[in-house]
Amino acid sequence: MGWLTKDFETAPxxxxxxxxxxxxxxxxxxxxGAVINPGDEVQVQGPPVMAPYGEIxxxxxxxxxxRASKLEQLWTRMTGDFEFMELCEFxxxxxxxxxxxxxxxxxxxxxx
Amino acid sequence: xxxxxxxxxxxxVEEALAADNHQGVVDSEGATALAMxxxxxxxxxxxxxxxxxxxxxxxxxxxxxxxxxxxxKSDPNKGHFKKNEDWDHVDWDGMEPKLKREFIDFLVSSCTxxxxxxxxxxxxKRRGNNEDIVTLFQLMAxxxxxxxxxxxxxxxxxxxxVNLGFLTQKxxxxxxxxxxxxxxxxxxxxxxxxxxxxxxxxxxxxPELRFHPIFKWFREWCNDEFSHGEAxxxxxxxxxxxxxxFANKLWIKFFLTAVYSTMYVRDHQRPAFHAAxxxxxxxxxxxxxxxxxxxxRQVFPxxxxxxxPRWQKGLEALQRANxxxxxxxxxxxxxKRMGATVRAAAAFIGLFTIPAVKHxxxxxxxxxxxx
Numbered sequence: 001m002g003w004l005t006k007d008f009e010t011a012p013x014x015x016x017x018x019x020x021x022x023x024x025x026x027x028x029x030x031x032x033g034a035v036i037n038p039g040d041e042v043q044v045q046g047p048p049v050m051a052p053y054g055e056i057x058x059x060x061x062x063x064x065x066x067r068a069s070k071l072e073q074l075w076t077r078m079t080g081d082f083e084f085m086e087l088c089e090f091x092x093x094x095x096x097x098x099x100x101x102x103x104x105x106x107x108x109x110x111x112x
Numbered sequence: 113x114x115x116x117x118x119x120x121x122x123x124x125v126e127e128a129l130a131a132d133n134h135q136g137v138v139d140s141e142g143a144t145a146l147a148m149x150x151x152x153x154x155x156x157x158x159x160x161x162x163x164x165x166x167x168x169x170x171x172x173x174x175x176x177x178x179x180x181x182x183x184x185k186s187d188p189n190k191g192h193f194k195k196n197e198d199w200d201h202v203d204w205d206g207m208e209p210k211l212k213r214e215f216i217d218f219l220v221s222s223c224t225x226x227x228x229x230x231x232x233x234x235x236x237k238r239r240g241n242n243e244d245i246v247t248l249f250q251l252m253a254x255x256x257x258x259x260x261x262x263x264x265x266x267x268x269x270x271x272x273x274v275n276l277g278f279l280t281q282k283x284x285x286x287x288x289x290x291x292x293x294x295x296x297x298x299x300x301x302x303x304x305x306x307x308x309x310x311x312x313x314x315x316x317x318x319p320e321l322r323f324h325p326i327f328k329w330f331r332e333w334c335n336d337e338f339s340h341g342e343a344x345x346x347x348x349x350x351x352x353x354x355x356x357x358f359a360n361k362l363w364i365k366f367f368l369t370a371v372y373s374t375m376y377v378r379d380h381q382r383p384a385f386h387a388a389x390x391x392x393x394x395x396x397x398x399x400x401x402x403x404x405x406x407x408x409r410q411v412f413p414x415x416x417x418x419x420x421p422r423w424q425k426g427l428e429a430l431q432r433a434n435x436x437x438x439x440x441x442x443x444x445x446x447x448k449r450m451g452a453t454v455r456a457a458a459a460f461i462g463l464f465t466i467p468a469v470k471h472x473x474x475x476x477x478x479x480x481x482x483x
Contacts, residue, residue, distance in 0.1 A: 017276050022193075024223070024260035025230050025253075026276045029238070038159050038287035048277030053268070066282075080158075080287030 007067040009034070015044055016058045019051035028063065039068030039076035151220055151267075152275040155228040159285045160293060162239045170244050173346045176478045177244065180342055184251045192332045193262040199325045204270050207323070214385040215324065216270060223263040223274060229297075230256035248343050255336045262333075266326050291354055294344050295367040299408070301341035303371060306403035308334035309483045314391060321390045338481045345411040349477050355413055368408075368416050369464045372401055376427045377434045397427070403483055410477050414468040422466050430459035 011034040017026045028044060036042060044063050051057040068076060170177045204212065233253035240246045264274050288296075312330040315322045322328070348354045355364065379386065379393045386393045398418065405415040417423065433455035440449035 015279055017279070018257070019264075019276060021261050021265055023254075023257040024227060024264045024274070024276075025234070025257040026279055027231070027234055028279055035239075036159055036285050038285060040159075041282050041284045042157075043282040044279045046280060048275075048280045050275075050277055076285075077287045081289055081292050 003070045006069055006072075009065050009067065010045075011063050011065055013044065013061055013063045014058060015049050015061050016056065017049050017051040018056040019053050020056060021054070030063065031060070034063075034065060036065070037068065037073055038080060039072045041066040041068075151272055152278060153224055153227055154278055155224065155231045157283045157285045158232055158235065158288055158293075160236075160288050160290050162236075164290050165236065165240055165245055166242045168242060168245055168347060168350055170346065170350055173349050173477065176476075177346055180339065180346065180478070181244075181247060181251070184248075184339055184343075187254075189255075189258075189332050189336055193258055193329065195265070198328050202269055202324055208384065208388075210384040211323075211388050212270075214382040215388075216267070216272060218382060218385055219263055219267050219270075219326075220272070220274075223260050223267065226256045226260040226263065229253075230260060232293075232297075252340050252343070255340070259333060259336070262329070263326070266324070291360070291363070292367075294348050294354065295364060296371075298341055298344035298348065298411070299367055299371045299404070301337045301344065302407050303375065303400060303404045304337040305334040305341065305481065306400045306407070306483070307375075308337065309481070310396060310399050310403065311389065311391070313483065314389070318390055321388070323388050335481050341407070342478060345477050345479075348411050355411055355473070361414060364412050365414060365416070365468055366464065368412070368414075369460070372397075372404075372416060372418075373427060373430055373460065373463055375400065377431050380431050394424075407479060409471060409473070410479050411473060413473050414470055417466050417469050420466045422462060426459050426463040426466075430456055430463070433459055 012031040014029045014031060015027070016029070018024060026049075028042065042063055042065055044061050046061055049057055049059055049061070207215070230253050233249045233256060237246050237249040237253060240249065267274060308330040311327060312334070315327050354360055376393075376397045379397060383393075386396065401416070401418045405418065409415060433452050437449060437452035437456060440446075440452055
């Protein structure tokens with residue numbers, strides 16, 4: 001890991017998406033023991049993992065991990081704390097419904 | 113009998129249009145509206161100092177800890193989050209549009225919050241090696257996922273599909289020091305309890321104002337929030353520095369001010385929702401702050417002086433600045449935006465500098481839900 005350069009790596013992972021009444025959750029587990037550090041980015045490759053209502057979907061996929069540069073890691077460690085308001089339910093947010101949702105999705109680079 | 117199809121399950125607009133609950137929509141405007149009702153959940157992803165969390169030693173609060181964990185393991189609310197005959201029919205089509213919009217916004221943001229909590233707790237569980245901590249986070253992740261599933265079901269009735277496809281987007285992991293996770297999640301769980309129970313009690317006294325059955329489930333729901341808060345209170349108790357050092361007291365005050373004022377501003381963005389419940393948002397805020405302050409005395413050595421003359425004035429100033437800020441963002445007025453930002457910051461500093469109320473923290477931390 002360089003001070004200014006980002007590294008990329010891929011890791012096999014298991015994605016579990018549950019779209020059930022009992023449990024709505026979605027998790028990624030790395031199968032090679034890869035560890036995520038502050039500022040790293042993770043993207044599961046392939047089309048969105050969609051679970052129909054009432055089902056749990058488990059799929060093995062490849063995740064692409066973009067390792068933050070040393071500098072970025074330090075920066076995230078220093079400043080990440082100030083994003084804590086997102087932990088609270090009522091954090092400031094743009095209007096979510098209904099017109100803002102597709103736009104937000106688009107911003108992230110994924111077609112709504 | 114063939115199962116009814118629901119537009120909330122549809123993967124494409126065409127499927128949604130063909131679903132049984134949306135037979136009438138044929139024009140392109142209707143199709144667009146339907147497509148938009150697919151709400152992508154966008155939880156945030158966090159990382160923290162997992163080694164520090166592994167070093168937590170709960171032996172100083174062992175008795176209380178074991179009792180709490182045993183209670184959570186026994187899962188008293190299992191089976192509570194089921195729809196039964198108390199789940200009345202909801203007339204979504206007859207609901208006043210502004211109320212419907214605000215109420216759906218309330219449900220979506222609650223669902224996202226539960227979901228984000230689940231992601232955070234699950235990550236802690238996965239990365240931790242300390243048996244006590246791992247067990248706690250696993251139990252809390254279970255509750256949050258259950259709550260999210262319950263809200264999701266209510267959303268489906270309204271034809272809103274929650275999209276869990278976010279994993280294939282690029283997600284950046286931000287960093288929180290463990291103590292900030294304790295302060296923020298402790299407060300978030302306890303204020304969540306106070307918010308839910310206040311609405312529950314209000315609707316118990318005024319059942320004719322209950323416009324959706326989900327409110328009937330708020331009591332057990334908030335008892336889960338209460339237990340989670342208890343666990344964080346015990347965690348903070350294991351290291352006295354977390355709540356007693358000068359710098360950390362300032363952090364606690366900062367978190368209290370930020371959480372209270374954010375709630376105030378956010379609730380004032382949903383006037384129709386509160387009007388339908390017959391709740392004055394100012395009364396509601398004061399009620400919730402009072403309860404949260406009373407509870408948080410279990411572990412925090414200070415509470416905010418919410419009866420100070422500058423408190424309510426400051427909240428109102430922050431709220432006005434926030435309205436102007438939103439308006440300036442929408443219309444692209446740069447100077448108005450700068451002015452509103454400065455006013456919001458000044459209002460926040462005004463609130464933060466109100467002297468706090470100091471008190472002795474009790475030796476025994478544990479509380480039971482009493483409101």
